[in-house]
Amino acid sequence: MSVTIYHNPNCGTSRNTLAMIRNAGIEPEIIEYLKTPPNRETLKDLIARAGLTVRAALREKGTPYAELGLDDASLTDEQLLDAMLAHPILINRPFVATPLGARLCRPSEIVLDILPAAQKGSFTKEDGEQVIDSEGRRTRS
Numbered sequence: 202m203s204v205t206i207y208h209n210p211n212c213g214t215s216r217n218t219l220a221m222i223r224n225a226g227i228e229p230e231i232i233e234y235l236k237t238p239p240n241r242e243t244l245k246d247l248i249a250r251a252g253l254t255v256r257a258a259l260r261e262k263g264t265p266y267a268e269l270g271l272d273d274a275s276l277t278d279e280q281l282l283d284a285m286l287a288h289p290i291l292i293n294r295p296f297v298a299t300p301l302g303a304r305l306c307r308p309s310e311i312v313l314d315i316l317p318a319a320q321k322g323s324f325t326k327e328d329g330e331q332v333i334d335s336e337g338r339r340t341r342s
Contacts, residue, residue: 204229204316207239207247207296215295217309217326222297224333225318229297238289241282247296250303255281258305260293313339 204222206229209215222229232239239247248258255278259271265288266272271281285291295306301315310332313320324333331340 203300205232205298206230207232207234207292207294209233209235209294212294213327214307214309218295218297218306218312221309221312221320221324221332222316224320224322224324225316226321227316227318234292234294234296235289238286238292241286244282244285244292247298247303250298251296251305253305254278255285258293258296259285260291264288264290266291310339 204227206215206219206222208219208231210233219229219231238244245255248255251258259266259281261267261271269284269288270276271284271291293305293307295309297304297306297312297315299315300317304311304315306312309326313332320333320337322333322337323331323335325331334340
């Protein structure tokens with residue numbers, strides 16, 4: 202059961218996503234993408250499998266997005282990918298890839314749609330929001 206998370210341990214959404222993967226009894230491959238960024242082909246594949254545009258996979262907050270002029274609508278996907286590869290903080294997070302697909306897990310519970318195993322018990326996010334009840338069912342859809 203191959204599950205990979207492109208993770209930033211300083212991000213609460215990423216930590217919650219990782220915890221839900223583990224709550225399903227899965228120990229994923231964890232790639233700290235700020236230390237080990239994906240290559241161009243992997244990044245393009247993740248974005249495509251997640252059904253996103255390259256622009257939708259860009260992170261603006263806390264990044265050099267504005268300074269680099271990435272809000273310029275005339276920039277091509279290849280130019281945006283160049284920026285993401287040069288500045289991995291621009292890659293939105295967390296991306297998760299499983300045999301059932303890939304998603305940008307914002308909010309974190311999106312990961313539940315692609316996990317190949319059910320949740321093993323209750324799960325509450327770091328902010329106190331319960332996502333999974335004691336019987337392993339989503340508390341909201």
